[in-house]
Amino acid sequence: MSDFQDLISKLKKKNDSKIVLLVADGLGGLPLEPGGKTELETANTPNLDALAQRGTLGLSTPVLPGITPGSGPGHLGLFGYDPVKYQIGRGVLEALGIDFDLGPNDVAIRGNFCTLDDAGSIEDRRAGRISSEKAAPLCEKLNDIKIPGVEVFVRHVKEYRLVVVFRGEGLGGDVDDTDPQATGVPPLDPNPRNEAAKKTVEVAQEFLKQARELLKDDRPANFLTLRGIAKRPDIPTYEEVYGLKTGAVAVYPMYRGLARLVGMDVLDAGQTLDDQCSRLEAAWKDYDFFFMHFKYTDSTGEDGNFDAKVQRIEELDAAIPRITALNPDVLMVTGDHSTPSKMKSHSWHPVPTLLAANNCRYDNSTEFSESACLRGGLGQFEAKYLMSLAMANAGRLEKYGA
Amino acid sequence: MSDFQDLISKLKKKNDSKIVLLVADGLGGLPLEPGGKTELETANTPNLDALAQRGTLGLSTPVLPGITPGSGPGHLGLFGYDPVKYQIGRGVLEALGIDFDLGPNDVAIRGNFCTLDDAGSIEDRRAGRISSEKAAPLCEKLNDIKIPGVEVFVRHVKEYRLVVVFRGEGLGGDVDDTDPQATGVPPLDPNPRNEAAKKTVEVAQEFLKQARELLKDDRPANFLTLRGIAKRPDIPTYEEVYGLKTGAVAVYPMYRGLARLVGMDVLDAGQTLDDQCSRLEAAWKDYDFFFMHFKYTDSTGEDGNFDAKVQRIEELDAAIPRITALNPDVLMVTGDHSTPSKMKSHSWHPVPTLLAANNCRYDNSTEFSESACLRGGLGQFEAKYLMSLAMANAGRLEKYGA
Numbered sequence: 001m002s003d004f005q006d007l008i009s010k011l012k013k014k015n016d017s018k019i020v021l022l023v024a025d026g027l028g029g030l031p032l033e034p035g036g037k038t039e040l041e042t043a044n045t046p047n048l049d050a051l052a053q054r055g056t057l058g059l060s061t062p063v064l065p066g067i068t069p070g071s072g073p074g075h076l077g078l079f080g081y082d083p084v085k086y087q088i089g090r091g092v093l094e095a096l097g098i099d100f101d102l103g104p105n106d107v108a109i110r111g112n113f114c115t116l117d118d119a120g121s122i123e124d125r126r127a128g129r130i131s132s133e134k135a136a137p138l139c140e141k142l143n144d145i146k147i148p149g150v151e152v153f154v155r156h157v158k159e160y161r162l163v164v165v166f167r168g169e170g171l172g173g174d175v176d177d178t179d180p181q182a183t184g185v186p187p188l189d190p191n192p193r194n195e196a197a198k199k200t201v202e203v204a205q206e207f208l209k210q211a212r213e214l215l216k217d218d219r220p221a222n223f224l225t226l227r228g229i230a231k232r233p234d235i236p237t238y239e240e241v242y243g244l245k246t247g248a249v250a251v252y253p254m255y256r257g258l259a260r261l262v263g264m265d266v267l268d269a270g271q272t273l274d275d276q277c278s279r280l281e282a283a284w285k286d287y288d289f290f291f292m293h294f295k296y297t298d299s300t301g302e303d304g305n306f307d308a309k310v311q312r313i314e315e316l317d318a319a320i321p322r323i324t325a326l327n328p329d330v331l332m333v334t335g336d337h338s339t340p341s342k343m344k345s346h347s348w349h350p351v352p353t354l355l356a357a358n359n360c361r362y363d364n365s366t367e368f369s370e371s372a373c374l375r376g377g378l379g380q381f382e383a384k385y386l387m388s389l390a391m392a393n394a395g396r397l398e399k400y401g402a
Numbered sequence: 403m404s405d406f407q408d409l410i411s412k413l414k415k416k417n418d419s420k421i422v423l424l425v426a427d428g429l430g431g432l433p434l435e436p437g438g439k440t441e442l443e444t445a446n447t448p449n450l451d452a453l454a455q456r457g458t459l460g461l462s463t464p465v466l467p468g469i470t471p472g473s474g475p476g477h478l479g480l481f482g483y484d485p486v487k488y489q490i491g492r493g494v495l496e497a498l499g500i501d502f503d504l505g506p507n508d509v510a511i512r513g514n515f516c517t518l519d520d521a522g523s524i525e526d527r528r529a530g531r532i533s534s535e536k537a538a539p540l541c542e543k544l545n546d547i548k549i550p551g552v553e554v555f556v557r558h559v560k561e562y563r564l565v566v567v568f569r570g571e572g573l574g575g576d577v578d579d580t581d582p583q584a585t586g587v588p589p590l591d592p593n594p595r596n597e598a599a600k601k602t603v604e605v606a607q608e609f610l611k612q613a614r615e616l617l618k619d620d621r622p623a624n625f626l627t628l629r630g631i632a633k634r635p636d637i638p639t640y641e642e643v644y645g646l647k648t649g650a651v652a653v654y655p656m657y658r659g660l661a662r663l664v665g666m667d668v669l670d671a672g673q674t675l676d677d678q679c680s681r682l683e684a685a686w687k688d689y690d691f692f693f694m695h696f697k698y699t700d701s702t703g704e705d706g707n708f709d710a711k712v713q714r715i716e717e718l719d720a721a722i723p724r725i726t727a728l729n730p731d732v733l734m735v736t737g738d739h740s741t742p743s744k745m746k747s748h749s750w751h752p753v754p755t756l757l758a759a760n761n762c763r764y765d766n767s768t769e770f771s772e773s774a775c776l777r778g779g780l781g782q783f784e785a786k787y788l789m790s791l792a793m794a795n796a797g798r799l800e801k802y803g804a
Contacts, residue, residue, distance in 0.1 A: 003486060004466060004486075007466075007469070007486060008468075011469070053436065053437075054436045359432060359742070359744065359745055359749070361432055361433075361440075361751050361772065362433060362436050362437065362438075363773070363776060364437075364773065375776075375777065377776060379461070379776075379781065379782035380782075381467060381782075385466065385467035385468065387468075388466065388467055388468030388469065389467050389468040389750075390468075391468055392467075392468035392469070392470065392749075392750040393468075397468060397469070397470060397750075398470075399470045399471070399472050399747075399748055400465060400469050400470060400471050400472060400475055400485075401471060401472035401473075401474040401475040401476075401485070401489065401490060401495075402472040402473070402474055402490075402492055402495045
């Protein structure tokens with residue numbers, strides 16, 4: 001634990017309060033022109049605005065100023081974990097993204113099918129972007145690889161991408177990629193970065209040897225490279241840090257996986273925001289804390305579709321009454337990062353954040369927007385402190401010192 | 403020292419400036435209803451408002467977001483010490499609270515008289531809340547306990563509560579409580595949490611053995627439990643960090659003790675704010691820095707008495723002209739934490755803070771209030787940085803680097 005989480009963990013106490021963290025992925029935006037409005041400011045959001053009036057606003061910095069986070073660090077910050085301390089390897093994120101239940105003894109790897117020429121050099125790093133139909137059976141073939149003392153799992157992701165997991169005692173995660181990031185050269189040998197990774201390298205070498213034999217007639221996918229070889233971070237659970245019994249209501253596997261990483265129960269969330277609200281209602285009595293995730297504010301931003309992002313924010317707004325009807329003691333609405341449609345990508349901009357609770361200090365906000373959040377009572381703060389504010393507002397922290 | 407204090411200590415320089423830190427305990431508040439005003443916003447404070455116009459405002463986070471501090475960490479933060487790094491044990495705070503002058507070789511303990519049954523199990527953890535009249539002579543009896551190589555002090559606090567201090571070389575502070583927090587079981591043995599605490603445990607065992615004999619006929623107070631066994635933190639003094647000669651003008655023992663902990667001279671402050679101002683005037687030439695403490699903004703908040711807190715703030719405001727008449731180079735008005743009367747308790751909310759000095763950057767504030775502080779020039783900042791701002795404004799810090 002970080003010192004701060006250690007402090008929170010010592011101060012935590014239980015009560016009957018309910019906390020909801022509603023994450024609109026990539027919520028923050030930018031105006032298209034100077035003086036213009038952001039997506040959130042353009043959207044008609046009567047329910048969020050009403051919530052802003054009885055809550056307090058602020059801008060959350062996902063990691064540190066200027067840092068654009070991926071979904072992993074973005075969510076770890078919101079969950080109260082220092083996203084610089086706890087790093088999630090690419091292989092782990094890829095495994096979480098296909099709902100693979102990673103254990104503490106698992107090494108997760110992102111695999112890419114590639115094409116080797118007769119001399120064994122890489123001709124195409126993505127095997128001609130082979131179709132999913134053709135790649136999936138190859139993954140099944142690789143899944144039959146047996147290595148003594150280790151369980152091997154191979155799962156297809158999409159096109160040339162796959163996930164490989166080695167499960168066994170004593171496997172370290174710090175192994176260099178075998179992808180040379182170039183063509184005309186052979187794949188690299190897996191290289192251990194420390195003592196603990198040596199056994200993993202032996203396993204990887206054996207895996208690659210068998211894979212080369214199994215795939216030799218499957219050109220263009222006649223071999224694979226291994227990338228982002230990593231174990232999941234050794235991370236304290238929500239129960240350990242906050243004493244909270246936690247349910248995640250997320251549709252997309254990546255976010256379900258991130259929730260599982262911190263020990264949340266991952267609930268069946270259906271496919272739509274309506275499904276998610278129904279699940280929230282059904283599970284309301286069973287948990288202290290709910291993490292709800294809404295993906296489309298990010299994907300429309302990534303598409304550079306300003307109007308579609310506005311629409312998705314309005315869709316989110318329409319779901320708010322079903323959440324507030326449950327009377328959560330603390331309701332937070334925020335994002336894991338900004339995804340301005342102007343930039344068609346994640347960005348570093350701080351994220352509009354709303355916290356509504358009985359004892360929050362009102363800040364005269366009348367709407368939920370980037371500009372109102374800039375003047376809000378929470379100020380600008382690092383995302384990792386949002387959970388301690390939630391715990392305080394829920395009455396779940398003892399006084400520190402006498 | 404923390405890295406930051408180490409830096410300040412290297413940059414400090416002397417001049418003839420005078421700095422006043424006026425702490426209104428628990429100053430921050432909450433409105434009773436959305437859109438309403440806090441206690442400070444309700445109070446009529448012409449003098450503080452005038453000071454706000456020629457000063458700069460901000461909101462101070464006592465420890466970290468969401469953390470509700472006790473008086474100890476609240477003041478350490480204002481004094482510029484990292485309140486997470488320097489922790490003050492319960493026994494130390496209890497000793498400070500009765501004006502006991504704790505030295506670096508002292509282990510301070512909060513004692514509770516308790517009732518043992520014939521089998522030696524605890525029947526009542528507070529000895530029937532024995533009256534002060536009956537408990538005081540028992541403390542005097544215990545004060546006669548002699549242990550070779552160690553001085554023993556026993557002081558009555560109130561009703562069943564007392565302070566025990568062991569003074570001697572090589573006594574560590576990390577010893578578990580002997581109070582089992584339950585009845586029907588015997589008191590626990592004192593248990594060392596590390597090597598340095600072993601000698602303290604031997605002393606405590608001998609003390610408890612003699613106490614059991616001395617008190618055996620004093621039912622209901624026929625024994626005592628020991629709690630919060632601790633040494634004062636090894637903390638650099640104000641002279642070491644800031645090069646300031648410092649006088650504390652505080653009425654209540656706890657705050658006099660906290661001032662003494664960081665090496666302040668504790669002055670006779672009388673009983674009222676008027677007395678305190680007179681003392682400040684009389685001592686003005688003798689010190690560089692004055693810490694003035696006003697208790698009643700906290701106690702009225704704890705009582706849940708919104709109107710009384712408003713009145714106490716107005717009382718504080720009325721004292722401002724006597725302070726400004728002395729022309730301090732830097733005058734700060736703040737609190738060690740918030741105590742909203744709505745909550746009847748300390749809280750985590752950031753604390754309104756005012757700093758007036760010749761070279762501060764005005765922020766167009768027209769009043770001293772939570773909402774003005776939210777928009778103030780100091781922004782939201784951790785309390786531990788207030789002292790470096792004061793030093794800077796007093797011209798007492800050299801340039802850092804060339």
